[in-house]
Amino acid sequence: MLLDLVGVVYDGDIPIAGAVAAVERLRKAGLPVRFVSNTTRSPRHRIIAQLAALDVEVADEELLTPARAAIEWLRRHGRQPHLLVHRDLETEFTGLGGGKGRAVVVGDAGEAFDHASLNRAFRELVAGADFLALATNRTFRDADGQLSLDAGAFVAALEFASGRSPVVLGKPSPDFFHSALADLNCPAADAVMVGDDAESDVAGSLRAGLGAALLVRTGKYRPGDETRFDPAPTAVVDDLAAATDWILKARRNAL
Structure with missing residues (x-):
């Protein structure tokens, strides 16, 4: 499970509604999570501290920038x-x-x-x-x-x-996505990416071979983004909470 940060988990210093609980639901479901951010203004220690302030505990190895x-x-x-x-x-x-x-x-x-x-x-x-x-x-x-x-x-x-x-070096480079998956023991075809950028997050991850990519209608998303780039999103959902519902349902159906 790969999650973008800005526009998916938080905007500025404010968590997006339902996002913190959604991360916790994914963890409790036993799904390994990696946070993959194209943020190039903040050093990683500041990103980790910002997430901790939002009650999202992230280990150093869980964040790829x-x-x-x-x-x-x-x-x-x-x-x-x-x-x-x-x-x-x-x-x-x-x-x-x-x-x-x-x-x-x-x-x-x-x-x-x-x-x-x-x-x-x-x-x-x-x-x-x-x-x-x-x-x-x-x-x-x-x-x-x-x-x-x-x-x-x-x-x-x-x-x-x-x-x-x-x-x-960042998204949409296939190497970036593969590096994030490297220590998860998860084949790319079984991985899901969640992001607000239809080009870098969604189309980029699908071109890299990930099995699914969900576009959220938060952050930088603008109506029509889902039709502007190829490949198109696997699904378009309201936010990370809705993406988590989609992921957990897909997992149950696969069992």
Whole structure:
């Protein structure tokens, strides 16, 4: 069981109605849960603390973020990062100096996305640095409840200017979903993804081979999202509580 966080479990510091109880129902049913977030502004310790404040206890190994995937990639390939990320995320990459090459790492840098920072990243790419995108989401639901530009637009700008394609480390990368399932002893075909992003969460997980993907009508969801991307959701439900009903019913029917 893979669950997105922002827009599924909570919005800002407020839990979505019924979401905390839904997570508890899944756990009590014996279903292993992994939280898979494309959030690239908050370090993982802050995400875990935020969930704890909502009465959702999450162990470190239960949370997968693009930053963690990037750190593993940098270590595996011996690269030193050139960061174009939110300043709150920079501490996640401490201690990664001394690699034999460089890699541009792009996340949601927020107000740090300006011509100077983008141009520095562009010049690194032209000089031969590897290109890592923490995520390529188009939008996210901002604190004011409206949609805002996410990192995908800036990744696309660097890709266009440099002629280089990035390694995408977060959703919808198949490797990201498979990594989340790796220690669950759960074949992809038996796994279910629940998310509010029809492109990255739903279509991405289905392309990765997951058996089902549920789109919730919370968070960034907008009417008609379910028809905009292929593959289409297995089901569209009101929220995580309704998704849990769907999952538990499907499990009972399979027994």
